[in-house]
Amino acid sequence: MTHKGISRAVIKRLPRYYRYLGELMENGIDRISSMELSERMKVTASQIRQDFNNFGGFGQQGYGYNVEYLYKEIGLILGLEHTHNVIIIGAGNVCRAIANYPDFKKRGFVFTAIFDNDPSLEGTTIGNCVVRSVDDLEDYIKENDVEIAALTLPKSAAPTVAAKMVALGVNAIWNFAPTDLNLPDDVIVENVHLAESLMRLSYRIKEKNK
Amino acid sequence: MTHKGISRAVIKRLPRYYRYLGELMENGIDRISSMELSERMKVTASQIRQDFNNFGGFGQQGYGYNVEYLYKEIGLILGLEHTHNVIIIGAGNVCRAIANYPDFKKRGFVFTAIFDNDPSLEGTTIGNCVVRSVDDLEDYIKENDVEIAALTLPKSAAPTVAAKMVALGVNAIWNFAPTDLNLPDDVIVENVHLAESLMRLSYRIKEKNK
Numbered sequence: 001m002t003h004k005g006i007s008r009a010v011i012k013r014l015p016r017y018y019r020y021l022g023e024l025m026e027n028g029i030d031r032i033s034s035m036e037l038s039e040r041m042k043v044t045a046s047q048i049r050q051d052f053n054n055f056g057g058f059g060q061q062g063y064g065y066n067v068e069y070l071y072k073e074i075g076l077i078l079g080l081e082h083t084h085n086v087i088i089i090g091a092g093n094v095c096r097a098i099a100n101y102p103d104f105k106k107r108g109f110v111f112t113a114i115f116d117n118d119p120s121l122e123g124t125t126i127g128n129c130v131v132r133s134v135d136d137l138e139d140y141i142k143e144n145d146v147e148i149a150a151l152t153l154p155k156s157a158a159p160t161v162a163a164k165m166v167a168l169g170v171n172a173i174w175n176f177a178p179t180d181l182n183l184p185d186d187v188i189v190e191n192v193h194l195a196e197s198l199m200r201l202s203y204r205i206k207e208k209n210k
Numbered sequence: 211m212t213h214k215g216i217s218r219a220v221i222k223r224l225p226r227y228y229r230y231l232g233e234l235m236e237n238g239i240d241r242i243s244s245m246e247l248s249e250r251m252k253v254t255a256s257q258i259r260q261d262f263n264n265f266g267g268f269g270q271q272g273y274g275y276n277v278e279y280l281y282k283e284i285g286l287i288l289g290l291e292h293t294h295n296v297i298i299i300g301a302g303n304v305c306r307a308i309a310n311y312p313d314f315k316k317r318g319f320v321f322t323a324i325f326d327n328d329p330s331l332e333g334t335t336i337g338n339c340v341v342r343s344v345d346d347l348e349d350y351i352k353e354n355d356v357e358i359a360a361l362t363l364p365k366s367a368a369p370t371v372a373a374k375m376v377a378l379g380v381n382a383i384w385n386f387a388p389t390d391l392n393l394p395d396d397v398i399v400e401n402v403h404l405a406e407s408l409m410r411l412s413y414r415i416k417e418k419n420k
Contacts, residue, residue: 014413016390092307098404101404190411194313197384198294198317205289205398
């Protein structure tokens, strides 16, 4: 099943559904109605049904959805059925935060190597990875299966490194640098712009206080 | 000027405009046309004009916009004209990442205190803050001006701490815990759900490879 034409908003909600369904499973809940899921997630039940109808509806029958089935199906849509190998470039604090984050491995994202241009960091361990020299980046990518590169780099370094990743065949970038990377259209870039998140918070505070 | 009824999508784009305009200023560019801004930001010029019209248009005259004026106006809309005091709860790796992030202070977000329940971290320094005991949280909030609480806590601890923040009068939460906080409607919550960001990346990889 392809899902071309599915709106960004729906795609944005899918990981949230997945998270909730995972929690339901952890709590031993087998079935859930769209009404109950709606109450938990604070999304309308009709929104949930509409979202799920994009993917065939997931066969709600009698009393609601089969939680495990739904979890697995959404996992398949999100491409979580196989492991994703992720390298991190830039061994600073943000690298440390994501490399030690417990939830990623559970979702199938495995950090396989970390690179930095500071020789004093070489050989140190972050999470389960030994920090390597950026000089080894090219060989590493050629010899290993690398699907995603996480860039936890200063703004100034990110565009060059991103271009290098693409040249080496890594076409999915998880970008933490506070800049947009101008890469070819077929390269997938997912940005985490933390300052923008804080500014949205500030906007909402300001609007509330009016 | 109030901006009720402005769509979430526009609000989402404002910090990005702000970032680009800041970069233009740093590069000494005084004026820019919507066409040029459009090319840099990869947003259509008509989208830019439409977005700006929500706020009165910012007076594009002759050759484009006055960059500094536009930067300041958008800063005002985003509530960046005054300093925002932020406390961080949970002195782990994510705390370390945000407390040491250089861009926030530039935007007026100042981390004033960090709290943790691990006595061995008490008295250590992260960024410019000394880590304090969570036992001091209540007194600190009563005695200081705290606008935002950043929660860099495990999923299990976040809801309780969030509720405590609200009880103490902190009504804006920057939440890094991978869970939704069920708080009263007048509390502003901005989530940074990193696992969801990775799952969206995975979805896009899967769609591309079909």
